[in-house]
Amino acid sequence: MLESFVVQEAIRQTTWMDDPVSAGYWRTRDDIEVDLVLERHDGAVVAIEVKAGDHVKRTQLSPLVALRDRLGSSFVAGITFYTGATGYEVDDRIHVLPIERLWT
Template identity: 40%
Template sequence: MESASEFVAASYARRLDVPSRSIPNYLCALRDVFLVRELSAWGNNLSARVVSKPKVTIADPGLAGALAGADVTGLERDVSSALTGGLVEGFVTSELAKQRTWSAIDYQMSHFRDSTGPEVDLVLENPRREVVAIEITASTSLTGRQFRGLDFLKEKLGERFIAGIVLYTGTRALPFGDRLWALPIGSLWRAQPA
C-alpha cells in the first residue's frame, strides 16, 4: 500500500494474491488497530465526474517509510518522488486528524478528485458547509500547478469556499490570490507573525 492513495480493493487483491472479497475485512482490521486512516471522497454534487473512492493513508508515516525501506537521507535526496510526497501527505493528514480532536471548530476531513483532473488532498468542511481545501506538497518551491484543484473548488463553491491552502516544505507564508495561500507545513504548530 502506498502511503496515501485511493483505495481500489481489486488492485490490492491482485498485488497481494488474495480474493478481493477479503480486502475490506483486512482494511477494517487495520483501521480498528489504528494502522490506517480512511478518508472518504468529498463531492457535494459538484459534478457527475467526481470520483467516489476513499483514500487510505498509513496512520504513522514513520512506519510507512520504514516499510518502504526509506531513510531520511534517501527521502531528502529524492524530495520530488511519489514516496516522499505520499509520506508528507500522510504526515499532514495524521497531524490534522489529531488536531481535529481538540479543535474549537468541528470539521469533517475528506479528499476530492474529479475524473477530469482537478484534485485536492484534504477538504475540511464544517457543519455550516464551509470549506477549507488543502493541497500538500514536499516541494520547497511553488508554481500555480499546486493551486489547480483549489481554484477548481473555489470556482464551484463560491462563498462557501473559505480558504485554499498549499502546505509546503518552504519557510514563508505567501498569498496566491483571493483566499489562496501557501503556508509552511510547520504553521500547523506555530502562529505566523502578523
C-alpha cells in the same frame, strides 16, 4: 509520506475544535484532486494540498482554485503546505504556507 503526515496532523487538530468537522478529499472525473477537504457543520470548507519542495508553482494550485470556484462563498480557504520557509497569499483565499505553520 509527507502528504500522509500533514493530512493526519490536520485531521488530528480538528478534534480540538468545539464543533465537529468532517474530513475527506475531492476528485473530479478529470483527475483534479485536493488532498484534504475539511467541512464544518455550517458548510464552511478549508481545503489543503501538500507539496514536497521549497517552492510552489502557480499551476500546482489549480486544484484549490477549481474547488474554490465550484464552492463559492462556502470555500473559506485553500492552503498548500510545502517544505519552503515563507508563507504568502497567492490568490483570493488561496495561501501557501510552510509545513511548520501547522503548529503555530
